[in-house]
Every structure is written in structure tokens, then in C-alpha cells.
Amino acid sequence: MKIKLSNEYYKKIIESIIFVSDKPVKVEALKGYFKDLQPSELKEILDELVQEWDKLNRGFKLELVSGGYHFRTRSDLSTEIIEYNKEIKKFRLSRAALEVLAITAYKQPLTRIDVDQIRGVDSSGVLNLLLDKRLIEIKGRKDVPGRPFLYITTEEFLETFGLNSLKDLPSLKELEEISKDIGELL
């Protein structure tokens, strides 16, 4: 691209790229493609796009998840979407799976034994299920006897829970607060 284009034109290109993508379009990838745009200019354009789509108040909006932009439906429309499209298998996770996912998200990379110790129960079945659902993945082995697998959460995990990065999870400080509250609650 040689001529400097107007912001409006960039917006059209960018939103079309996002529209046809089946995965969030990474900010880094956009930076790499629109070389004539300063990162700050690109950010401004993206921010405006998000706001403009949101202002339209239509059924879907532009959202930043897992380091990229994607069009996603508004959460209050799910009943009709599922009702209309009967083949959709609604996403479901058991309590156990959610627990293992929570532990993995905060303690990664970690081994099965680490998970078992926190939950006090064997979690290998649940870990396999989460691997199948691509919410976690194996990332090497721990350098201890037995060389157990290390598990981490995936980009799909961030996409599934609508997080931009792991930093969007409640911070460890907030977690400590939770711990304190637990003492009072119980």
C-alpha cells in the first residue's frame, strides 16, 4: 500500500478482514500488514471501530479476545440462537472440569500431581477432557523423577471465556482477598 489512506478506509479494510476470519485477528498481525500505520494510529482505529460497532447496538459487536479482534454475538441472544440452530452443541463444563481449569489457569505450567494435590482427588480424566476440548495443552515435561507432563491453558481457553490475556483473570491480590473472605464466610 503506497498512498496513505483515510482512517475511514482503513476501518473498512480492517473490519472486513476481521469479518471473514474464523479466529480473532491478532493486533500483531494487523501491525505487520499495515506497515504505514503507527501502532498508536492502528490502536486508535481499532478502538473507534469497537466503539462504533457497539454504538450501533446490533446483535453482535467487535471484541478484543486472546490478543485479537473478532465479531461476537451479544450474550443475551443465546437462547434464540441455540433454539434456531438445533445442531449447536451447547458448551458445557462439569464442576470438576471448571476447578481443574481454574487451577491450571493460575498455576501454569503445572503437572497432574499439582492439580491432584489441590483438589485431593485424581484429576487425570478431567485433564484429558480439557485436552480434548483444547482448553489446555501439554507444554513439555517437568524435570523431576518420572518427567511428568506440564499443562498450560490455550488461546482457545482465552477465546472461550472472552479474555484478552491471562492478566484479565482476577489478580492474585484479589485472590488473596478471596482467601480472607473465605475465612469469614465459612
Add this chain to the structure above:
Amino acid sequence: MEQLELPYVVKLNIYQGPLDLLLELIKKNKVDIYDIPIAVITDQYLEYLEIIKLTNMETVGDYLSLAAELGYIKSRMLLPLPQEDEDENIEDPRAELVRRLIEYEKYRKIADELNEMDVLGREIFQAGTDYYDEFGDPDVETEMMKTDMWSLIEAFRDFCKRRQLDFSEDLRFELESYSIRERGQEILYILRDKGQILFYDIFGDKPKKIDLVITFIALLEIVKDGLAGISQSGKHENIEIIFIGEDKIE
């Protein structure tokens, strides 16, 4: 047609494990987690254990070990504390358990928080996502990138899942039909001929468990020896094995 009446089934609270059960008991009894009345809680815990024994034999082991721990704490609580000397740092026998309970409760809370979020495929939807096929489409062609052993291991898991291999019928003792080295030679033979082959194709149609294991190890050996490379077009995509050469062998 008239339905036969099902036998009366008592549905129990399903606990996620011994710690989960213990936390529920503490909540139910409205006791202070830092001052758990061990005797009372242990008795109730053991009562539940009896029910779990009847309904869920598989998980009973996990519950038993905590029961033993509770018994141990209970016995230590009964022992008189040593005279209060300079050494005042004698820890409450319950302290370690309380720490574990609080740690676990923390993650139970986060699990709840995760569950309350707007989840893709439940509250939120997007175009292009396959909500129907659990394992996605492996035959999508995209740009090649280098892959690592972990992808191979994941692909191996996928392969077993996909074929829904039932290993239970393989519980027979047989002489090993061939060695890893032989299998390796076989794979190399195919590779030399075809140049490259898909990961899923090297296992054949109805492999036995031992064949799968030997083939997989043989493949790892070949890659380790630098005789073949592996490449994958993207995460969770099909893995290709590409012939490099075997000067060393010939």
C-alpha cells in the same frame, strides 16, 4: 406404551472429592474453618463415606486417605499439649488441613467465577466456529510451520480417540511380533518410496495397542536420528512426516 416405573433412586449431593465434601460439611455445620470441631466433622465425614462406598466404589480411595488423616488429627487433638516452654511454635494439628481447605476453596470460587462468565458456545457465538464437531477438521490446508514432539503426542492421543480404539480386547499375551528397529526400517522404506506420509496413515487400519506403541516410538527414533522431519500446518492440524535421508544407515 406404558413406561415401566424406574426403581426409586436417591440422588445424593455429588461431591468433587474429599476436600469438597469436607468444605460442605464445614459450611453445613456453620463452624469456623480455623477452629474445626474435628470429632463432630470426622463422624459426619465417615457417615458420608459409608454412602459413597455403596454408590461409587472407584473414588472411595481418595476419600479414605482423608478419613485416615482426620482420624490422625483427632487423636492428636486428644493428646495433652506439651508444657508451654520457650517453644511456643507448636502448630495446631489441624493447621495443615486448614491451609489445604482454604487453598482448594479459593479455586472452587474461581471455578464459579469462570462459570458465570459469558462463555463462547453458551452465551456468545461467532461466525466460523464449529460448534458441532468436537475435534474440529484435521484436513484443512494451511501454511506449513515447524512442529514439535508435543504436537506429535497430542496427535497420537487424537488418533486413538478418533479411531475409538478399544484396547480392552487386546488383553492377551503374545510374542512381540517385531521390534522398534524393524518397524523403523519399515517406516523408512515407505518414506523413501513416497517422500512423505501423513502421521495418521502410518498406523494402518486396525492397529493393536502394541503396534501403535512400537510405531510411535519408532517414529520418534527416526526423527531423533534426523532421518525424517515432521511438520504441521497449524496447531491441531494434520502432521506430516517428511523423508530427509539415511546416509548413516546405508
